Amino acid sequence: MAEEMSYSRRSGPRDRRLRVGTAERDAVAEVLRREHVAGRLDDTEFDERLERCLSAKTYRELDDLLADLPGEELEPRALWSPRPRPLPR
Numbered sequence: 001m002a003e004e005m006s007y008s009r010r011s012g013p014r015d016r017r018l019r020v021g022t023a024e025r026d027a028v029a030e031v032l033r034r035e036h037v038a039g040r041l042d043d044t045e046f047d048e049r050l051e052r053c054l055s056a057k058t059y060r061e062l063d064d065l066l067a068d069l070p071g072e073e074l075e076p077r078a079l080w081s082p083r084p085r086p087l088p089r
Helices: 022-037 043-055 059-066
Strands: none
């Protein structure tokens, strides 16, 4: 049985202009379905985003479809650390 892929805007290549494959599009489509069921996307917006998702060519295009939805993204304050970090040698 194949394991379902998940999509994260924090993982994958740094260069978000790189092309995506079917697995990445399918993973984002699943996120959009979950958000639609949760009531965060109405029928029209879900249909529009799903269409854009299935025709997306780059990671940036997929990222844009999820940018305004809650997810695993860290709050900017969570990235800040009060302790100084040692400098590399």
